[in-house]
Amino acid sequence: MTTWIRCHWDEEDVWFYFEVDAEGWVARQVELQGPTRTPIAAASLAEWEQTYGEGDLDAYDSRFGITAERPISEWEGHNPEQLTSEEFEEVWGPARRQIASRPR
Structure with a gap:
């Protein structure tokens, strides 16, 4: 089952959005x-x-970065907020287009 979550890293003011497999x-x-x-x-x-x-x-x-290298269940201090697939896609699409349009 696929799930979608987000969390915030205060130290760097970064929002992370994840699509996570079963x-x-x-x-x-x-x-x-x-x-x-x-x-x-x-x-x-x-x-x-x-x-x-x-x-x-x-x-x-x-250009696009990398995905996390271990399962989310192994992360410490991780307090995810559940998202719907639609909410994830609303972030994914624009982010991909913006990054892809940047000069290499």
Whole structure:
């Protein structure tokens, strides 16, 4: 079962939005920073794995970022807020478009 959550990291003023699979692994992740919620990452694990297989991982990482490397259930101090898939998509789509439109 897929779930969607968000949480805030106060120290850096970053909102994290996650799409999490049944095993707790992050499938997609968005990071928005500051009061204007500027997208700093919008990564997909499936895209990352495909790019890894193609050998162009640095380009993907530098543009879209990476997803969390361990299941969310292992995180300490994590207090997630549940989202609907629609709420996640409302953040994912604009963040991806904004990051993709930036010069490389």
